[in-house]
Amino acid sequence: MAYRKTDKVTARLADTRRSILDAARGLVAEGGFAAVQMTEVAKKAGVATGTLYRYFSSKEALCRQVFREVSAREMGMLAEIASSDEPASERLVKVLRTFAGRAVRGRRLAYALLAEPLDVNLAEERAFFRRTHADIFARIIEDGIDDGELRRIDVRIAAACIAGAIPTALIGPLAPESHELDSNPDRTVEEIVNFCLAGAGVARASGKTRIKERRTTA
Amino acid sequence: MAYRKTDKVTARLADTRRSILDAARGLVAEGGFAAVQMTEVAKKAGVATGTLYRYFSSKEALCRQVFREVSAREMGMLAEIASSDEPASERLVKVLRTFAGRAVRGRRLAYALLAEPLDVNLAEERAFFRRTHADIFARIIEDGIDDGELRRIDVRIAAACIAGAIPTALIGPLAPESHELDSNPDRTVEEIVNFCLAGAGVARASGKTRIKERRTTA
């Protein structure tokens, strides 16, 4: 007979694959998908460029995989909260806080996932990611309406609004400057969450918002 | 003496410049900035590719100019409404309706301006465009708060939320499918506007104000 992969080899292959994915993910975390160049990935992973193509059929395939892995973690987190059995408004608050909070803390990665200019192939992946978000929001809002907790609105549109408002307010070019954000991310998150809740018709249980600053932009 | 541009020549030059810009704008309207290729622009404008470089120093310069011209019209429109002396909540409603309404009707162009993946140079231009939007929203909200019409919120964040929610809900991958949108764009617009108003704390006075929106569309 000829050749049959032994476990050790299989493991090594898996390792290499992992290290390629890790390298790519690292580049994304540093400079977004724009910074993913095959030569760089190879260098960082400690393999030759040609090797990349033994594990991924193309740059696109590699990037897709990275996108999936990174986004899966986020989605899972939100999905879990969403499926708890608390009242809808409570779940909504938690989901929004988690979404906004995680984005604010991992801004670079969040930017790559949500807002970075990227080409059509990856845009597809992002579309899925966003749709999933929106679905999670929509589901909760729908529950809330069914239970009479929320006023009747078009859940899909409200969900889309939320899915757009949060990233833009946090990480888009409109976002408060980084230092500002870093100095008090929780305030910002809270404010954004409030906007979305109000938009979705959640009667703001918490009475205190204590806001002082009110800045006119330039 | 040698040569001095005559008026006729100056006019012709201006014409050529215009036709180049128009050609580029046309391509943007059809396929976004991604569809702007110098050879295509030249063909469409009826000139040689080299000629383009007599009028614009680079592709980037051309695209920037196109972006500015297109976005200026939109911003002017909103700014005008915003500066009227109606009560803030009224202005806010009008501005949002106009923004959303125009985007929905010129979805392709709106996509190019607001959401299309584009490279950093143009992204700068877009950032300015968005910031201006947000400033307009912020100004109105601030007025509303000062007049006691709106509850106190962080105006910049609310403005950013609005600026993010509208495009996403309308033209992003989350948007209702086109046929759906086309069949009843006004409903969708109204629903989005409602979300934003609620988010900004406008007590929905709505006895349904039928507003004739201004069309100046290209």
Add this chain to the structure above:
DNA sequence: ACAAGGAATGAACCATGGTTCATGATCGAG
């Protein structure tokens, strides 16, 4: 009409960066 520019041309050029492939190293089985 003609000389002296400016304007227009478009094929050639070039930079970027993804992909390939001939070559050599490594591995499994007999």
Add this chain to the structure above:
DNA sequence: CTCGATCATGAACCATGGTTCATTCCTTGT
């Protein structure tokens, strides 16, 4: 140890699309 098969290598290749520039065509003022 040796053979056949797989894996790894990285320099060469290629496609895309923006930019250049030698050449030609037009305009202007005498």
